[in-house]
Amino acid sequence: MVTGPQLDVEVHVPDALAAILTQQGKPVPKPVAGNALIDSGASITAVDDSIIRSLGVQPVGIATVHTPSGSAQQNQYPVKFIFPRTGLPPLNAPQAIGSVLQSQGIVALIGRDSLSSVVFVYNGPVGVITLAL
Amino acid sequence: MFEEEMAYYNQHRQDFLSKCEWKYVLIKGSELLGTFNDAQEAYTEGLQRFGNVPFLIKQVLRKEQVQQIPALSLGIILASS
Numbered sequence: 001m002v003t004g005p006q007l008d009v010e011v012h013v014p015d016a017l018a019a020i021l022t023q024q025g026k027p028v029p030k031p032v033a034g035n036a037l038i039d040s041g042a043s044i045t046a047v048d049d050s051i052i053r054s055l056g057v058q059p060v061g062i063a064t065v066h067t068p069s070g071s072a073q074q075n076q077y078p079v080k081f082i083f084p085r086t087g088l089p090p091l092n093a094p095q096a097i098g099s100v101l102q103s104q105g106i107v108a109l110i111g112r113d114s115l116s117s118v119v120f121v122y123n124g125p126v127g128v129i130t131l132a133l
Numbered sequence: 134m135f136e137e138e139m140a141y142y143n144q145h146r147q148d149f150l151s152k153c154e155w156k157y158v159l160i161k162g163s164e165l166l167g168t169f170n171d172a173q174e175a176y177t178e179g180l181q182r183f184g185n186v187p188f189l190i191k192q193v194l195r196k197e198q199v200q201q202i203p204a205l206s207l208g209i210i211l212a213s214s
Contacts, residue, residue: 014176016176016177016180021185037204039202041201041202041204043200058187059134059187060176060188061189061190064197064199065200065201066201068206094173095190104205111202
């Protein structure tokens, strides 16, 4: 199976929430590591719903998402992604969609809202991704 | 979730469109807490006002967006080559 353009990712609480928790003397939840799939076919970034909820992040919106049988409403969450050992800066997605992703082997799906600020090259034959800011 | 907030937004939508199209509104219950240039600003303000609880951040748009994630909606992330 070809896994496509994937990279290691850590799912973190947003910086603003980490700052509030620290001010209140509460522990900042530890990030959850996994794989992120870069998906230029997706209009928006998504994060695994169970992971973001396990970090204590509360929803900040609802989005309408197209499905084969019509449309569905899904919660939106602020989330910070860190891509370890890549040299890439953190990616803040202020309104990522919460979806069931873990069962599909990923914890995040990076969509065009996030890709709009980078140059993305996928060299399929050698399995190399290039992301440039 | 956000039934009360969305009802408030829809009730005031035309007013928002005339005054702050493309900006982000922060709504909790039936109260508008402010308009912001980006969603992160609105989130920081919401956290400072209410703490870590749900509140609605919504971009004011003339045409509501329907997001597309075909790999998920069609279940083809794990498709074999």
